[in-house]
Amino acid sequence: MAFKAEYIWIDGTEPTAKLRSKTKIITGAFGGLGTLPIWGFDGSSTNQAEGHASDRVLRPVFSCPDPIRGGDDILVLCDVLDTDMTPHRSNTRAPLTEVAERFAAQEPIFGIEQEYTFFDGSRPLGFPENGFPAPQGGYYCGVGSDEIFGRDVVEAHLENCLKAGLAISGINAEVMPGQWEFQVGPVSPLEVSDHLWVARWLLYRTAEDFGVSATLDPKPVKGDWNGAGAHTNFSTKAMREGYEAIITACESLGEGSKPLDHVKNYGAGIDERLTGLHETAPWDKYTYGVSDRGASVRIPWQVEKDGKGYIEDRRPNANVDPYVVTRLLVDTCCSALEKAGQV
Known part of the structure; x- marks a missing residue:
């Protein structure tokens, strides 16, 4: 055997x-x-x-x-x-392991939203051979063959992830033709990272069978089109129990050199995507706010209402290394919460 x-x-x-x-x-x-x-x-x-x-x-x-x-x-x-x-x-897994073990008592967990774009040869799937499709607007979470391209690949990939036992938690069409997203988590730093890498491998391998390719390029089409990110949702036990810890985490990400330390490790080409347009904050300016998709870090409205929950770092590129982004968020936020006695 x-x-x-x-x-x-x-x-x-x-x-x-x-x-x-x-x-x-x-x-x-x-x-x-x-x-x-x-x-x-x-x-x-x-x-x-x-x-x-x-x-x-x-x-x-x-x-x-x-x-x-x-x-x-x-x-x-x-x-x-x-x-x-x-x-x-x-x-990059080894340094994450060290940081995750150091702050394990704070019970950090993550959910990562992986955006990606299908290409048919040199064109995004759904783009005409000459020119451009209709402007973005109806593609996001859309339905119908005039707006949705690649659903057969997406469904096959979702099924493969489920059969593999990965912590995949959802899918949706994104704002550009041929652009999609899947989510992994919420699970621990190492688990979300391991599962995301395997889910990426399955995405590429599944797309092979359909004769298309998938890319994590953060700006697959220049101009007035959204880029592709990997919005990273993060919380600790203290954040899931109280709002004060939410604010401490948000503030810690804006201290000193932290914003640039993070951004420079959030994926190549990040300055092309984080322009201040298309639901992004400028790459060199850190902000946070409630329900603000133009901020670096978003506090969901439900979190403010409930007084507890998680934050969403909207800066990471689609091509970010999950071992790196989870390590940076755990190290920065958990250190601040520990220093503030909010653990």
């Missing part, structure tokens, strides 16, 4: 990392994550090594059923190590 394990990892491509994967045939029955062997790959082909010392190590950190192959086959998300078994410089 044998099963296929698709080993998935994040490469060292800059400024935006890519997903890579390859298949390992494992003899015997799957006995859990801890029974999966480490593996290796050629790091010189993934921007993670030089040719004269090219071996890098794949260490399984998360596994789930493979919804595409089915049967007993699995998907295996790995982090990348050097051959001395220390985290590779491209391994």
Whole structure:
């Protein structure tokens, strides 16, 4: 008896990392994550090594059923190590693990809204061969073949994520033809990040079967069109119990160099998307407000009404590394809440 394990990892491509994967045939029955062997790959082909010392190590950190192959086959998300078994410089999961463990008592959880755009060749799906479609307006959460493009791919991807057991919590059409969103969470920092990376892999792999591609480009079409983000919803136990902690978290994100420290790590090309237009705040100006989609951080109206809940950081790009954005938010906000005695 044998099963296929698709080993998935994040490469060292800059400024935006890519997903890579390859298949390992494992003899015997799957006995859990801890029974999966480490593996290796050629790091010189993934921007993670030089040719004269090219071996890098794949260490399984998360596994789930493979919804595409089915049967007993699995998907295996790995982090990348050097051959001395220390985290590779491209391994952003390792520093998140440290921060998440340090602030675990505050019970931080996340929900990430992953926007993306389908392309048919060089054109966004639904764009005419010459010119542009009607201006944005009717596409968001729309219905009908004149406004919605790619729903068959989206539904197949949703089904694959559910079969894999990922914490996917919804989908919707976005404001531009061929642009969609899925949400992951609310779950812990490591879980939301692991699940989002696997959901991205499944998005690309599912789209292959339909002859289209999916991109996380933060500004896939220049001009008067919304960009693509990864709005990140965040809370701690204290924030879910009281409004004072909500304000402390929002204030902490605007202190000193924090706004620019975060933005520069929120995805390549962020200045093209965060212009102050199209439901964004300027990339170099930090603001927060209730029900304000033009602010850097939004406090939902229901949160203000209830006096507790979560905040939405609207700045991260669609191409953000979830390990990085969750680490930054936990580190900044949980440190401030700890200092204020609001834990």
